[in-house]
Amino acid sequence: MSVKTTLFAAATAAFAFALPALAGDIMVQDPYARASTAMSKSGAAFMVLMNEGDQDDRLIGASSDVAMRVELHTHKDNGQGVMSMVKVEEGFPIPAHGSHALARGGDHVMLMGLTHPLVQGEVIKITLTFEKAGEMTVEVPVDLERAPEGAMQMQHQHGQMKMSN
Incomplete structure (x- = not known):
């Protein structure tokens, strides 16, 4: 394969990932997945679900060949300031002409029993x-380096810790 052909194939693949996925009136933007470590038996996928239609819809399930079980999860406060991850049986609503973000620390697609x-x-x-x-079916790039949106960054400045966005 020539260098020109290789570069064209790489550019085409990169462009394909930049395009949103569509089903009916639902569009998926900016999907990515991560696992906490290389030895993790679970991972998670995040994305923005957009509904361009006139009717509300709902994400009610997910599946993947990279995990033995895939569930819709969220984080809930147990009332004592401790966050727990829980399965969301009813799924995630996506309002008409609206969106629903699946993001770290919130709603997400949980990949359990990773096959690799x-x-x-x-x-x-x-x-x-x-x-x-x-x-x-959504093609989801694995991005283990992406920082969560709005993540607090710790900066060490003259012996003091400073919090900044």
Whole structure:
């Protein structure tokens, strides 16, 4: 394969990941997955679900061949300031002409019993099931380096800790 062909293939693949996935009126933007360590038996996927239609919809399930079980999860405060991860049986609503973010520390797609480690730069497939739009298979890049949105950064400055966004 020539250098020109290789570069064209790489550019085409990068462009494909930049495009949103569509099913009915539902569009998925900025999907990515991560695992906490190379030895992790679980991982999570995050994305923004956008509903361009006139009717509310709901993400009701997900599946992937990279995990033995895939569930919809969120984090809930137990009332004592401790956050726990819990399965969301009813799924996630996506309002008409609105969106629902699946983000770290909140709602997400949980990949349990990984069949292999999630490797930086790899692309996994996750099939999302919507109440009205049906099924959509999304190609999800593994990004183990991405910092959460709005993450607090610790900076050491003259012997003091300073918090900044």
